[in-house]
Amino acid sequence: MKKTAILIEKLIRLANGDVLPASSLKGDWFEQMQEDGILLATAHGSRKSLRASDGMSLRQYVASQFDIYDLEQTRRAFSDNDASRASLVAATGDSKFLSRRTFTGFLVNSYQPITAVLNGQEIIIHATEGCFMFIADYQHFTIPQDVVVVGVENAENFRYAALQKYLFAQYGRVLFVSRYPQNQNKDLIKWLQFIPNQYVHFGDLDLAGIAIYESEYYHHLGNKSSLFIPDDFEQRISNGNTERYNVQLPQYGKMKIEDKRVQPLLDSIHLHHKGYDQEGYIKKKNKE
Template sequence: MKMTCALIEKLIRLANGDSIPAGALKGELFECMISDGILVVITRGCRKSYRASDEQSLRNYVATHYDIRDLEAYFALLKKDNVSRAEQVRITGNSKVKQQRSFRGFLVNCYEPISVILAGRQMELLPEDGTFTFIYDFDRFSISEDIVIIGVENPENFRYIRKQKRLFDSYLPKNTKLLFVSRYPQEQSRDLMEWLLSVSNRYIHFGDLDLAGVHIYLSEYYCHLGERASFLIPQDYETRILSGNRERYENQYSKFGKMEIADIRIVPLVDCIHRLHRGYDQEGFIMEEDAENSECVADNLL
């Protein structure tokens, strides 16, 4: 039987000596309590209500049959927004009384050390290459206002941020501190957006230069963050899109071709995508950086 706030509230009233109209005590739980003599009827003319025959007996009955040892604590638990499974076990003996996501938060990355505050403690954030940091306690995670947050759409680009440093250096002022955040693997949750809304930092969305990438930016970020958010559009975007994929554009057009462009700053990008009938995958930035590195190695050997 599912214990709801309304049901527990009625049990608390009965346990405190109140009487409740019979019409409000529907369901198997109250039928059993009436049958077992825990509740007794009170008749006033044609009106019928019930009260506990003995208040402590009612509490003992609920504890024995439903493992609710403290009605008031149980009620407070149900009303609480965020309840850990450990707290549920302490109060009820059951970690699944209230559905709660046990894996919350989002991934962060950076290629230069950043000073952050987590749970009241200052720490230096700099994951080793090939690793990420998962911020679980994000409601107690803060960064200085001068740090620019870059939301990375695709996992591979998030993995290889160091190989795309030249792109970010060309797009932003020198010595800008960057914190990279990822939509994956928690894209179904609102944890990242809740955190972004709690800070005032500039947000840049780094995604595919195609209709779907624009839609993700507009529908998931710009609609919530407004002008504080922007889309990363490289200076050579037209050249990149020209070398992009035509089939990608054709597959996306039926769904996103007529979308409203709320952020006028990306209108030139969208116009270019429509004019060239192509889209460009952001993973191309990684490949270009690798190729450049290879050329540098070859030059050094010569």
């Protein structure tokens, strides 16, 4: 049987002396417990109920047979999204009993020193080229309010942030955050919702790039967010990729946008039937 919160709750009630309808205790576990005398049946006409022969015996039985060593702690683990693997082992003997992401948080990068606060301690974010900082305890991570957060879709653009600083001079101080790996994206959104800083999304100039911004960021952040649309977007798109446009058109061709500031970019993409990859904005080092 699959270990679920409902199953654990029923076992706790039985261990505490409750009598439950047999119809609510279906499955091989409960059948085995009846066969082994851990659960006793009582008939009420056509209906049957089950109770534990002894609460402590039931607890010892599920520990030895089903590797659930602490019913109450296991119940708490189901309701605690932050339950550690150590606590799961203590309760169930299995660190994989529930799916938990050990690494929560997101990557940050900056080409200029930014003083931030993490758990009440000042830290300096100024990564050496080829090395980034991972903020795990993002719930206790803050940056100065004048720092603009720039979210980067693609890994190469995130890595070479310093080679694109000419694009972001208008914003003053910027902190780059990575959209990847994608399973960290909800952590990033939660943090962006918590802080007052402006968010600018930097992605591909194509239909999918607009859809990502609209659904993953603008939908949650509203006008605190904006899509980065470079001044030369028209010229870049006119020299872009037609195949990319054709591939994305069936899925995004009739896309409705919420942020009307994006309309000129969307119109240009449809006019030229092309899209442009953001990697094209990375300058060569000797031209920085």
